[in-house]
Amino acid sequence: MLQVVLEHYNYWIAILLMMVGFYTVVARGNLVKKLVGLNIFQTSVFLLYISMAKVTGGTAPILDDRFQVYSNPLPHVLILTAIVVGVATTALGLALVVRIRESYGTIEEDELDLMDGET
Amino acid sequence: MIITLVDIALLTFMGATAFAILRLRSLFAVVMLSGVYSLLAASMFVALDAVDVAFTEAAVGAGISTVLMMATLALTGERERPSRHTPYVPLAVVLITGAALIYATFDMPPFGAADAPVNLHVAPRYLNDSFAEVGLPNVVTSVLASYRGYDTLGEVTVIFTAGVAVMLLLGGRKGDDAGIKNEPPEDDTGADDGGSAA
Numbered sequence: 394m395l396q397v398v399l400e401h402y403n404y405w406i407a408i409l410l411m412m413v414g415f416y417t418v419v420a421r422g423n424l425v426k427k428l429v430g431l432n433i434f435q436t437s438v439f440l441l442y443i444s445m446a447k448v449t450g451g452t453a454p455i456l457d458d459r460f461q462v463y464s465n466p467l468p469h470v471l472i473l474t475a476i477v478v479g480v481a482t483t484a485l486g487l488a489l490v491v492r493i494r495e496s497y498g499t500i501e502e503d504e505l506d507l508m509d510g511e512t
Numbered sequence: 513m514i515i516t517l518v519d520i521a522l523l524t525f526m527g528a529t530a531f532a533i534l535r536l537r538s539l540f541a542v543v544m545l546s547g548v549y550s551l552l553a554a555s556m557f558v559a560l561d562a563v564d565v566a567f568t569e570a571a572v573g574a575g576i577s578t579v580l581m582m583a584t585l586a587l588t589g590e591r592e593r594p595s596r597h598t599p600y601v602p603l604a605v606v607l608i609t610g611a612a613l614i615y616a617t618f619d620m621p622p623f624g625a626a627d628a629p630v631n632l633h634v635a636p637r638y639l640n641d642s643f644a645e646v647g648l649p650n651v652v653t654s655v656l657a658s659y660r661g662y663d664t665l666g667e668v669t670v671i672f673t674a675g676v677a678v679m680l681l682l683g684g685r686k687g688d689d690a691g692i693k694n695e696p697p698e699d700d701t702g703a704d705d706g707g708s709a710a
């Protein structure tokens with residue numbers, strides 16, 4: 394039983410974080426809060442990928458004669474790209490939030506819906 | 513054993529931070545906690561041997577993202593209003609999705625298995641041959657800059673596009689060439705926009 398928990402703990406926490414981020418995006422009305430939730434979701438996906446790359450007893454994939462076992466470098470490369478793309482989407486989302494605030498005077502989803510209903 | 517304990521402690525802290533972010537109404541605290549969350553993630557990546565990823569996450573996730581969000585808060589306000597919706601539908605969707613994903617993890621190879629499918633195909637070639645072919649000890653750098661250089665070029669294109677989009681959204685609103693945001697004259701344009709939209 395403990396064996397099963399230890400073998401899957403990383404994956405389960407990644408999924409838990411993913412769902413917390415998902416819930417924040419879906420259920421919270423504030424647009425900045427939604428973007429923070431999106432960041433949590435993204436980081437949980439990174440965690441899932443990096444967990445899959447880990448090899449027990451391995452070391453970071455920097456070649457040296459003293460080590461034989463290395464963790465898998467390929468997911469690391471994919472996630473490096475994803476982190477940088479993630480901050481680009483965050484910046485774009487925040488710029489949209491600033492524009493919405495200027496045009497509507499609020500960043501709460503409820504109030505934005507009401508204003509769209511009026512026009 | 514110690515590594516496992518560090519692993520579990522960091523993951524538990526990340527979960528606690530995420531729940532605190534979900535519960536708090538003060539957006540300033542939320543943004544600060546998201547910085548803490550990124551830093552915990554970076555520590556976690558070090559524990560999982562992904563030192564390059566940890567470096568990037570600490571610089572970009574904990575640094576630049578937090579600064580961008582603070583700048584946004586300065587322009588939009590720091591309090592979140594309580595939602596008037598009942599959360600039952602989102603909660604049900606999230607719980608069902610989470611349960612399905614947890615169920616799927618039982619088919620995954622155990623954490624840290626050297627014979628997992630992900631570790632058997634392309635990665636051994638990079639580990640064995642990249643030093644002879646590229647000449648760098650850091651395999652992540654070899655793959656990023658040499659084997660998958662076009663991916664990195666595409667990534668730069670994405671960042672460029674996002675930068676252009678942000679400039680189009682926020683720059684040049686006053687009709688002059690200054691991209692710097694000066695608040696008082698901007699209110700006029702804001703009111704004009706609101707008038708034409710209403």
